[in-house]
Amino acid sequence: MLRALAVDDERPSLEELLYLLNADPRIGSAEGAGDATEALRRINRALQSGPGGPEAIDVVFLDIQMPGLDGLDLARLLTGFAKPPLVVFVTAHEDFAVQAFDLKAVDYVLKPVRKERLAEAIRRAAELTGAAAPRIPVHEPDPDHIPVELGGVTRFVAVDDITHVEAQGDYARLHTDKGSHLVRIPLSTLEERWRSRGFVRIHRRHLVALRHVGELRLDAGTVSVVVGAEELQVSRRHARELRDLLMRRP
DSSP, X not given: OEEEEEEOSSHHHHHHHHHHHHTSTTEEEEEEESSHHHXXXXXXXXXXXXXXXXXXXXXXXXXXXXXXXXXHHHHHHHTTSSSOOEEEEEESOGGGHHHHHHTTOSEEEESSOOHHHHHHHXXXXXXXXXXXXXXXXXXXXXXXXXXXXXXXXXXXXXXXXXXXXXXXXXEEEEEXXXXXXXXXXXXXXXXXXXXXXXXXEEETTEEEEGGGEEEEEEETTEEEEEETTEEEXXXXXXXXXXXXXXXXXX
């Protein structure tokens, strides 16, 4: 079972997070820290006591914006440790997700925290630590929609509304005519999942939906496509396949 440390400078948020953590059967113990400096002291003590010690910590559920040492600062410090605990960011701000991935975060949970979303983060941490975890029924995903989170609210974006997808590390940014959404799914996974729906890789960083391609442009040996209001470069290795697919498009 996982031993967790929750870190948040806002007492109500910390108490709510601790309540949710202790309610999950995969969490053996959960303690709280009111700031990142206190958390760092506890983590140091835990590492000195050893993996089986009484103060051992498997995973830290970490707020980002805190006075003094913030959550990203603490995560950076932990990357220098030989065997640091796993990190799950729990924050009200979507903007730091890419930085969180760069720091090898297990997950990025948006506030207000929902029980189901936190359970997914705990599942990921349990798998990485080898902690025994009871199986929780998982519903088959809706192939026509993809869930995205914004401000603690889950919305379901229609796949047909997505014009193109941009890789951002282990995340992907889904672009639609109404805005964009960040999801923790690698571009390669979406490429495989949506190939039959007309999504084509045009660059190591981009997938495009053929139905949304308005123009194919050739200029001095370079190839690009216009998707909505954006012009995206096509890599040389993908240019011929894309052109052929566009020519055969109904």
